[in-house]
Amino acid sequence: MSEALRITRVDITPVAFKDPALLNAVGVHEPYALRAVLEVHTAQGLTGLGETYADEGHLRRLRTAADALVGMDVHDLGPMRRRVAEVLGGDSGSDGHGLTGMITTSSTVDRVFSPFEVACLDIRGHATGRPVSDLLGGAVRDRVPFSAYLFYKWAAHPGHEPDGWGPALDPEGIVAQARRMVTEYGFTAIKLKGGVFRPEQEVEAVLALREAFPGLPLRLDPNAAWTVETSLRVARDLDGVLEYLEDPTPGQEGMARVAREASMPLATNMCVVAFDELPAAVRGEAVQVVLSDHHYWGGLQRSKLLAGICDTFGLGLSMHSNSHLGISLAAMTHLGAATENLTYACDTHWPWKDPAEDVIAPGALGFRDGSVAVPRAPGLGVELDRDALAVLHEQYLRCGLRNRDDTGYMRRLDPTYEKKSPRW
Ligand SMILES: O=C([O-])C(=O)C[C@H](O)[C@@H](O)C(=O)[O-]
Ligand SMILES: [Mg+2]
CATH class of the missing domain: 3.20.20.120 (Enolase-like C-terminal domain)
Incomplete structure (x- = not known):
């Protein structure tokens, strides 16, 4: 039987990186895009990586989930998702910008669970010497x-x-x-x-x-x-x-x-x-x-x-x-x-x-x-560059953006702008 790989700690680091002024149906991208980088650590010294959104509500839910997953085995993905659902307790959030449809309680669980699952598969790949694509079939x-x-x-x-x-x-x-x-x-x-x-x-x-x-x-x-x-x-x-x-x-x-x-x-x-x-x-x-x-x-x-x-x-x-x-x-x-x-x-x-x-x-x-x-x-098959992570985290702290808001940004530039679906 394979040895348990127990999660001992999860680091969640919000980062900001430059984003051009890309226009869409709800406004325009702000000067920085936000992401959260997850590092899931195990007792055996293996670390797995995940990447996800970094809006404030999502970060708060990620932290709640991270605390609840400490001690679990990275092979137990089903029980992990169930645990995430339990600790979120029906908390559901929107995507903020409205480009990805209705967010429900169960899809919030999926959003929060996702980067942990990716990080656990990364760890399992390191433990077995196999790329994640092999673990996916x-x-x-x-x-x-x-x-x-x-x-x-x-x-x-x-x-x-x-x-x-x-x-x-x-x-x-x-x-x-x-x-x-x-x-x-x-x-x-x-x-x-x-x-x-x-x-x-x-x-x-x-x-x-x-x-x-x-x-x-x-x-x-x-x-x-x-x-x-x-x-x-x-x-x-x-x-x-x-x-x-x-x-x-x-x-x-x-x-x-x-x-x-x-x-x-x-x-x-x-x-x-x-x-x-x-x-x-x-x-x-x-x-x-x-x-x-x-x-x-x-x-x-x-x-x-x-x-x-x-x-x-x-x-x-x-x-x-x-x-x-x-x-x-x-x-x-x-x-x-x-x-x-x-x-x-x-x-x-x-x-x-x-x-x-x-x-x-x-x-x-x-x-x-x-x-x-x-x-x-x-x-x-990718390796975290800690210096680069620190630089982009600093940029997150400095840039002041905490939630994606294409419409709010557009409105600051053009107060007559209205969000409409359908518009034409
Ligand atoms: O509908 C889509 O393909 C997207 O929502 C992708 C992106 O969110 C895109 O619209 C954006 O970033 O402006
Ligand atoms: Mg689309």
Whole structure:
């Protein structure tokens, strides 16, 4: 029988890293993105890493969970999730920005449990000398494809230095951004974050992308900024152009109405974000593709459970991303490697991160031909850089941001700005 690996301590360190002025349906990204880095320590001297959101409410829940998990064996993931549910006692929080749908008590448990699960799998990988993808059932691919994730953006945050990407506020700017991303990273699929400008303008940008990149699959995601009627108009305008249309309109009912007439599949990371939302979505044929995300689907193993459900019900599977660091990229890559029915290139915000900022030692992860090689070293295959962690923690303390608030930031810059879903 394998030896118990007991958790003795968990360190949770909030960090902030620079984020460009990326526009979306609820406002604009603030100058820093926040993440929390978890280090789970065991009596045997092994440490595992996890990465998650760092909004204040989430940090408080992570700390409550961390205290409750001390003494447990890293193999006991089921009992650990149950323990997290017990100590949270029904406490549920919102995502703050409203881009990932309804948060329930059970999905809050999944969000809080996720980074602990990833860290425990990292430890188990170190204990057995196996990469996390092996612990998830084995890698079915040795490279995981990601898509270029385009954003309308300003050249700089007001009062800050330009970020080097330049502005992207029209089709030319979007095509130029895509060209740089495809050239530098080799991406073989492209997603445009929409919901920022009038739908006609975003359709024009997608058509410009189609002309500039005739062979690459394209996606458009307005984060539920459109009515059913507007969604259907856009679907007609982009007939034969998109591999999928992501969350055109709010709610499963609206999505189902669009899905009945749109020629392309509809994808979501808004109207199906938890297991208890799947039955109605399947019954109502609201979506054809679900975007998984281990950060809120309860970790890597529960994301594989989601993959199985999608497979059973004939749903496609893609992967959602928020601004993230290297621990998350490693976890996403292991999951992508071990998920047979991952039918689309995954989202990643990686190109938007300043390459000089991360919490992992450089060299473990890199892009070639739009994909990341699955690390073969034990565990996640990435190593924490303590000096870099300290620098980004200092930046967190200095920057003053404590919760993601794209709408509040936009309103400070433009007091007339209103958050609306649908907007058009
Ligand atoms: O719908 C999506 O794909 C997202 O919510 C991804 C990100 O949150 C993105 O919209 C962002 O960061 O502005
Ligand atoms: Mg989305």
